[in-house]
Amino acid sequence: xxxxxxxxxxxxxxxxxxxxxxxxxxxxxxxxxxxxxxxxxxxxxxxxxxxxxxxxxxxxxxxxxxxxxxxxxxxxxxxxxxxxxxxxxxxxxxxxxxxxxxxxxxxxxxxxxxxxxxxxxxxxxxxxxxxxxxxxxxxxxxxxxxxxxxxxxxxxxxxxxxxxxxxxxxxxxxxxxxxxxxxxxxxxxxxxxxxxxxxxxxxxxxxxxxxxxxxxxxxxxxxxxxxxxxxxxxxxxxxxxxxxxxxxxxxxxxxxxxxxxxxxxxxxxxxxxxxxxxxxxxxxxxxxxxxxxxxxxxxxxxxxxxxxxxxxxxxxxxxxxxxxxxxxxxxxxxxxxxxxxxxxxxxxxxxxxxxxxxxxxxxxxxxxxxxxxxxxxxxxxxxxxxxxxxxxxxxxxxxxxxxxxxxxxxxxxxxxxxxxxxxxxxxxxxxxxxxxxxxxxxxxxxxxxxxxxxxxxxxxxxxxxxxxxxxxxxxxxxxxxxxxxxxxxxxxxxxxxxxxxxxxxxxxxxxxxxxxxxxxxxxxxxxxxxxxxxxxxxxxxxxxxxxxxxxxxxxxxxxxxxxxxxxxxxxxxxxxx
Numbered sequence: 001x002x003x004x005x006x007x008x009x010x011x012x013x014x015x016x017x018x019x020x021x022x023x024x025x026x027x028x029x030x031x032x033x034x035x036x037x038x039x040x041x042x043x044x045x046x047x048x049x050x051x052x053x054x055x056x057x058x059x060x061x062x063x064x065x066x067x068x069x070x071x072x073x074x075x076x077x078x079x080x081x082x083x084x085x086x087x088x089x090x091x092x093x094x095x096x097x098x099x100x101x102x103x104x105x106x107x108x109x110x111x112x113x114x115x116x117x118x119x120x121x122x123x124x125x126x127x128x129x130x131x132x133x134x135x136x137x138x139x140x141x142x143x144x145x146x147x148x149x150x151x152x153x154x155x156x157x158x159x160x161x162x163x164x165x166x167x168x169x170x171x172x173x174x175x176x177x178x179x180x181x182x183x184x185x186x187x188x189x190x191x192x193x194x195x196x197x198x199x200x201x202x203x204x205x206x207x208x209x210x211x212x213x214x215x216x217x218x219x220x221x222x223x224x225x226x227x228x229x230x231x232x233x234x235x236x237x238x239x240x241x242x243x244x245x246x247x248x249x250x251x252x253x254x255x256x257x258x259x260x261x262x263x264x265x266x267x268x269x270x271x272x273x274x275x276x277x278x279x280x281x282x283x284x285x286x287x288x289x290x291x292x293x294x295x296x297x298x299x300x301x302x303x304x305x306x307x308x309x310x311x312x313x314x315x316x317x318x319x320x321x322x323x324x325x326x327x328x329x330x331x332x333x334x335x336x337x338x339x340x341x342x343x344x345x346x347x348x349x350x351x352x353x354x355x356x357x358x359x360x361x362x363x364x365x366x367x368x369x370x371x372x373x374x375x376x377x378x379x380x381x382x383x384x385x386x387x388x389x390x391x392x393x394x395x396x397x398x399x400x401x402x403x404x405x406x407x408x409x410x411x412x413x414x415x416x417x418x419x420x421x422x423x424x425x426x427x428x429x430x431x432x433x434x435x436x437x438x439x440x441x442x443x444x445x446x447x448x449x450x451x452x453x454x455x456x457x458x459x460x461x462x463x464x465x466x467x468x469x470x471x472x473x474x475x476x477x478x479x480x481x482x483x484x485x486x487x488x489x490x491x492x493x494x495x496x497x498x499x500x501x502x503x504x505x506x507x508x509x510x511x512x513x514x515x516x517x518x519x520x521x522x523x524x525x526x527x528x529x530x531x532x533x534x535x536x537x538x539x540x541x542x543x544x545x546x547x548x549x550x551x552x553x554x555x556x557x558x559x560x561x562x563x564x565x566x567x568x569x570x571x572x573x574x575x576x577x
Contacts, residue, residue, distance in 0.1 A: 034316040036307025038178045041090040042225065043080060044294050044302035046251030048094070049101025049130065049429070049447075050113055051297035052371055054326050059269040061328075061353035068269065068354065069326030071299035074371060077120045077364035079301050079324050084121070088305075089175040092121055095251025095293065096128025096186065096229030099142070101429055101447045103378050103440055109134070110142045112374040118147045119367050124171055126184035127152050128229040128251060132194035133448060137162045151184030151227060154208035160199030169212045172221055180223045181216040185209050185238075187230045187252055193535050205230055206241055213244040222312025225249060232257075232274065232293055239281035239289040246314050247278075247290045247306060254296040258321055258357060268353025277319050278304060288314040292321075299323060323358040382440030387563040393432040393572035395425065400572065401445055402428040402483030405555065408562030409452055410485040412553055413526040416454050419506050420462075420486030421526040424469060424536050427555075428483070432572070437563060446556040450528035456546035457525060459504075459517040465540045466501050472536040481536075488514055522546065528555050 054072030058065050069075075084090060094117065099110040110131075117125075127150055131139055140162040143150055149171050157163035170183040188202040196202075213224055224246050228235055231253035239248055256263070257277035264270035278290035294302035305318040354360075393401040402423050409421040430444050457465065466482065470491055473481020486507040492500050505514040506523060517523070527541060529550065534542030563570060 034305060034307040034318060036315040037310045038175070038223070039088065039305055039307040040175070040180060040223070041083065041086075041088050042247065042249060042292075042302070042304045042306065043083060043090065043092040044095060044249045044292065044304075045076075045093075045298055046095030046229070046249075046294050047097040047128070047254050047296040048113070048298045049097055049296070050099050050105035050110070051102055052104050052112060052116060053102075053375070055297060055299060057269075059353065060267050061269075062267075064330060066269075066328045066330060066353060068328040068358075070358075071297055071324055072326060072363070073116045073120065073298060074363035074365075074368040075324050075326050075361040076298050076301060077116075077367040078361040079322065079359075080120055081364065082361075083303065089178070091173065091180065091182065091225070092123045093182065093225075093227050093249050094122055094125035095227060095249055096126045097130045097251060098125060098128065100130040100133050101297075101444070103382055103443045104374060105447065106443055106449070107378060108374055109138060111145060112371070114142050114145045115374075116367060116370060118145075119370055122146075122148045123173070124148055124182050124184075124227060125150050126227045126229050126251070127155065127167070127186050127190075129187055129190040129194045132190055132196040132200070135195050136160045136197045136200055139163060140166065143167075151182060152186045153183050153212040154185050154188065154203040154205055156201045156203065157199065159201075160197055163200065169208075170216060172216060172219065178223070179219075179221045180225065181221045182225045182227050183209060183212045183216070185226060185228045185230060187234075192533075193530075205234065205238060209238060209245075210242045213242060217244060223308050224312075228252075231255075232279075232291070235291050235293070236279065236281055239283060239291055241284060243284045243287075245283060245289050246287075246308070246312065247292070247304070249302070250291065250293040253293070255293040256295040256300065257293055258319075261355075262357040263323065263355050265353055265355045269355060269358060271323070271355075277302075277321050278317060290314060290317060294321065295323075321357060325354060325358050325360045326363070327360075328354075378440075382438065384439045385436050386439060386442070386560055387437045387566060388569045389432055389434050389437050389572065390569050391572040392434045395428055395431055400428070400483070401432040403485065404432075404562075404570065404572070405446065405559055406483045406485035408559045409526040409528070409555070411562055412558045413452060413454050413551060416524065416549070416551070418454055418486075418524045418526045419509070420484065420523065422465070422469065422487075422531060423483040423485075423528065424531055425473065425481055425483060426536065427528060427530060437570070439560060442560050442563070443556050446559060448530070448555075450530055450555045452551045452553045452555060452558060453527050453529055453532035454547070454549045454551060455525055455527060455532060455541060455544050456522050456548075457540070457544055459519045459521050459523065461540050461544060462506075462517060462523055462525065463501060463504050463519075464498070465538055466504065467498055468537050468540060469531075470500055471497055472538075 052073045054069040099105045104112045153169035226248045229251045232255040235248045235250040256273045258273045278292045281289045283289045294300045303320040307316040309315045406421040406423040469482040489504040490502045504517045531538045
């Protein structure tokens with residue numbers, strides 16, 4: 001996909017001729033280059049979350065199913081190298097949330113992630129909220145091991161000894177005299193959804209980015225990339241608000257962008273993009289701003305070629321994002337129960353049933369060798385079976401794996417007199433497919449090492465807490481906002497805050513029935529520490545002053561213990577809340 005802007009009279013004539021040649025919106029010069037004074041290739045990842053191995057996904061194909069590997073850093077390395085070998089000016093960028101989401105982080109604290117990204121040749125990264133989940137010291141250690149810089153214009157770490165002076169607002173790179181600035185920015189919500197420490201603060205996005213743009217422009221740089229971890233919608237807002245930005249390379253919202261036809265085949269593998277790649281926005285001065293993002297877990301390598309004129313304005317672009325795939329193996333034939341189908345759609349030709357933007361790559365042997373150093377000690381532990389799931393438990397279903405997690409929290413803390421448990425949906429990071437449940441899978445589902453807290457709330461405080469979690473869901477638009485155990489209620493989405501949750505009832509002790517939650521009665525509930533600290537806007541939990549206890553029980557370990565005591569097959573709960 002190639003687009004051109006403001007090409008002048010000659011460019012307009014060429015564009016007119018090429019439209020008649022069947023290539024609308026393209027200007028190609030000898031060698032297939034783009035129109036402009038300078039062309040830069042931008043490769044990018046975001047939200048890799050320590051998913052260094054590939055992810056297997058099931059999809060229809062012909063008379064049965066296939067399972068296809070997506071992502072994996074050794075294959076990403078091959079894809080990156082194949083583009084680098086073209087010898088064009090190139091930046092390889094990461095849009096944040098590099099770590100926290102698999103056993104690699106649990107065991108190695110991000111060291112494996114940085115080692116592999118060093119090997120692949122990352123040029124710069126911004127910091128995401130989950131990069132701060134274990135405090136500023138962990139971020140500092142990552143930065144010390146990285147051969148690439150971390151940038152964020154709205155982070156002030158001057159009062160944090162471990163990070164002071166280490167996070168720059170931007171970097172400037174020169175390609176044969178052509179200067180390009182990369183300005184970082186991190187979601188301000190990091191302050192309360194992670195653990196950055198009291199010495200790290202997060203400023204407002206727009207004024208901090210605008211100030212950084214003015215600063216690099218004063219240094220003579222007019223080609224400006226913002227490397228952001230604020231989410232796709234906020235990226236679009238930033239593009240419309242701050243003058244001088246040319247490209248925004250984003251993260252945080254795990255957004256797949258592109259044309260549906262590029263990512264979907266009938267009766268085969270099918271992904272549904274949320275917008276165009278790039279999404280074209282008019283900046284406040286009427287200039288073109290390109291916004292891109294690269295889905296999640298390293299499954300997609302963003303690839304955008306951008307041409308600039310002598311003033312630094314975008315004149316043309318070529319979009320070539322690619323889903324990095326590996327092997328495809330047979331799944332179950334039609335008519336038999338399939339495993340988890342994360343993606344659906346493809347072809348009837350009996351081939352791989354992969355759409356055009358899904359390409360298969362060999363593993364880079366050097367990067368695979370480095371990964372093996374970390375993977376080998378994990379394998380025996382990772383593949384230990386603890387139970388079997390009777391159903392596909394989907395995160396977006398109100399009774400998905402999060403409901404089982406909540407039940408495990410309530411089960412573990414019963415000896416302290418808990419009546420109910422709350423688990424935020426954002427803390428449950430992947431589905432639980434039918435079949436064997438392994439220790440590795442549990443740590444993929446619950447990667448954040450949260451401990452269980454027991455808190456006393458009045459009935460009115462409990463009601464308000466559920467309201468706050470539902471509000472967070474509605475604002476975040478990320479599926480079910482809260483999983484519960486020991487509670488039932490109904491939600492009226494159109495009602496105002498405070499009146500959305502109705503019919504709140506709590507499980508009785510002994511007979512398993514439910515009773516109405518009384519306003520002034522006191523109830524003991526179990527939550528994980530993220531919510532206890534006020535995460536997802538749970539101010540009521542953070543401010544509760546009655547009984548509070550951090551049990552020290554880690555959520556993933558509790559879930560493993562719970563599944564083991566079930567001894568056999570577990571069913572994903574179904575029905576109405």
